Amino acid sequence: MIELSTKQVTQAVAGELFGDATVLISGSVETDSRLLKPGDLFVAKPGEVTDGHLFLTNAERSGAVAALVERIVDGISIPQIKVANSVLALGMLAKFVLDQVKESSDIKVIGITGSNGKTTTKNMLREILSKFGPTVAPNESFNNEVGAPYSILQTNLQTRFLVVEMGAGGEGSIDYLAQIAKPDIGVVLKVGLAHVGEFGGIETTAKIKSELVKALDVNAVAVLNADDGYVSDMASLTDAQKVWFGTSGDAGYQATNQKLSIEGTEFDLKWPDQKVSHVKLQILGEHHVMNALAALTVSDILGLDREKSISAIENMPLAERWRMQVHNRADGVTIINDAYNASPDSMKAALQTLAQLGRSGRRTIAILGEMAELGSMSREQHDALGRVVVRLDINQLVVVGQAAKLIHMGAEQEGSWGGESKFFESIDDALAFVRGMLMAGDLVLVKSSKSANLRHLGDTLMEVGS
Numbered sequence: 001m002i003e004l005s006t007k008q009v010t011q012a013v014a015g016e017l018f019g020d021a022t023v024l025i026s027g028s029v030e031t032d033s034r035l036l037k038p039g040d041l042f043v044a045k046p047g048e049v050t051d052g053h054l055f056l057t058n059a060e061r062s063g064a065v066a067a068l069v070e071r072i073v074d075g076i077s078i079p080q081i082k083v084a085n086s087v088l089a090l091g092m093l094a095k096f097v098l099d100q101v102k103e104s105s106d107i108k109v110i111g112i113t114g115s116n117g118k119t120t121t122k123n124m125l126r127e128i129l130s131k132f133g134p135t136v137a138p139n140e141s142f143n144n145e146v147g148a149p150y151s152i153l154q155t156n157l158q159t160r161f162l163v164v165e166m167g168a169g170g171e172g173s174i175d176y177l178a179q180i181a182k183p184d185i186g187v188v189l190k191v192g193l194a195h196v197g198e199f200g201g202i203e204t205t206a207k208i209k210s211e212l213v214k215a216l217d218v219n220a221v222a223v224l225n226a227d228d229g230y231v232s233d234m235a236s237l238t239d240a241q242k243v244w245f246g247t248s249g250d251a252g253y254q255a256t257n258q259k260l261s262i263e264g265t266e267f268d269l270k271w272p273d274q275k276v277s278h279v280k281l282q283i284l285g286e287h288h289v290m291n292a293l294a295a296l297t298v299s300d301i302l303g304l305d306r307e308k309s310i311s312a313i314e315n316m317p318l319a320e321r322w323r324m325q326v327h328n329r330a331d332g333v334t335i336i337n338d339a340y341n342a343s344p345d346s347m348k349a350a351l352q353t354l355a356q357l358g359r360s361g362r363r364t365i366a367i368l369g370e371m372a373e374l375g376s377m378s379r380e381q382h383d384a385l386g387r388v389v390v391r392l393d394i395n396q397l398v399v400v401g402q403a404a405k406l407i408h409m410g411a412e413q414e415g416s417w418g419g420e421s422k423f424f425e426s427i428d429d430a431l432a433f434v435r436g437m438l439m440a441g442d443l444v445l446v447k448s449s450k451s452a453n454l455r456h457l458g459d460t461l462m463e464v465g466s
Contacts, residue, residue: 001028001097001153006066006079009041012096013089018072019079023065029093029153031146038063045086045146046070087145094149095180101155109181110298113166113174113212114189115205116346117291118143120319121189122165124295128312132304133160143167148177168208178215185301186212186240187223187294191230192345206230216240223297225290226251245297246290253297255289260356262326262334265289269296271306279310282317284324284336287349324350327462332440337458342371342449344381348388354445355392362443365396367434367457369448370403379406386410397421400430401452427457434461
């Protein structure tokens with residue numbers, strides 16, 4: 001973060017200062033007292049499990065020079081800046097800092113949203129942009145009203161590129177982040193069924209995602225997925241320049257000749273000037289072609305060297321841990337651990353990848369758990385997914401957890417299977433079954449929402465035989 005005095009921070013967040021107004025904050029802003037270093041500002045954020053105000057003493061001992069609080073804590077000698085809501089104050093401070101950076105530098109801000117692919121695209125952009133200058137992009141999925149401002153606050157006058165991942169938390173949530181970041185480039189990847197239970201329908205999801213496009217000013221660029229009808233409809237909502245990516249012929253940045261193997265995913269990229277580049281990703285899954293296409297579209301809009309940009313993502317060994325993470329065991333079994341997140345769209349994409357890889361003659365095994373946050377659509381979507389597994393001719397289905405049982409039931413009702421689908425209440429029982437049936441050459445996909453904890457089952461299967 002840029003260096004600020006406690007007086008400047010107080011003014012930025014419309015707070016009330018208790019303590020020295022001249023103290024300089026020379027470090028970062030942290031909401032976790034365990035991460036504090038000398039010179040940092042600590043944000044005491046009330047949480048569902050604990051309350052940051054309980055850790056002000058620890059913050060002071062760790063070297064924090066000031067704290068942003070909702071109530072004054074006695075016995076603390078560092079300045080305290082009191083606000084009504086520390087999360088909103090964090091956003092106000094992020095906007096103030098970014099505005100200051102924009103006034104004094106030529107930083108470019110890229111905002112990314114979409115039901116699927118945000119984190120992968122963000123990671124790809126970080127790999128590309130960091131080859132051309134200091135780049136700030138969020139860790140993991142820091143994309144909400146806390147994570148996004150936290151990432152923005154890492155910028156300083158040397159930062160050339162800032163990537164802001166924008167997750168949907170309800171109507172107005174993406175607009176809130178977009179007003180803080182004011183992106184030069186806004187990317188909308190896809191509108192799907194992720195969080196549909198929370199939002200009440202895919203149309204509401206599309207409306208929330210469109211908030212990024214609406215927030216772009218006339219000098220900005222909207223990078224839109226030409227293959228997604230909901231995203232295409234967003235073009236009329238902005239006066240920003242529109243740039244299209246996708247597989248359709250009217251996309252300015254078009255992917256063709258997609259090929260998939262266990263070594264990765266490759267495609268040809270036709271640029272707007274009709275030149276063609278070949279891209280070979282180590283990352284597995286044709287659905288990641290769209291993520292790569294979006295990232296390369298942004299890099300080209302920024303005027304960055306095409307071949308250097310392609311090389312950057314080609315050298316990525318994986319999108320992120322637990323996202324189509326491939327491990328080839330010494331005994332010839334291949335594990336694909338993709339159990340960090342799951343929606344009906346991402347589940348189908350991962351299963352299609354497994355089925356395609358299985359056409360080489362290898363046995364395919366899908367270990368599936370719950371897709372969370374589907375609300376009233378949960379029963380329908382879990383049942384439908386089981387039927388998709390049958391239609392894709394996956395050799396063995398293993399369903400784990402009561403919340404996912406309808407996947408198993410849907411598969412059983414779709415086809416005349418004889419033991420091809422197994423259901424287990426516990427991860428341990430599922431693991432014991434899978435361990436007992438694996439053979440050399442097997443391809444195993446592990447996929448669920450994070451809350452189902454199947455990623456740890458995947459980690460265990462990676463270790464066996466390695």
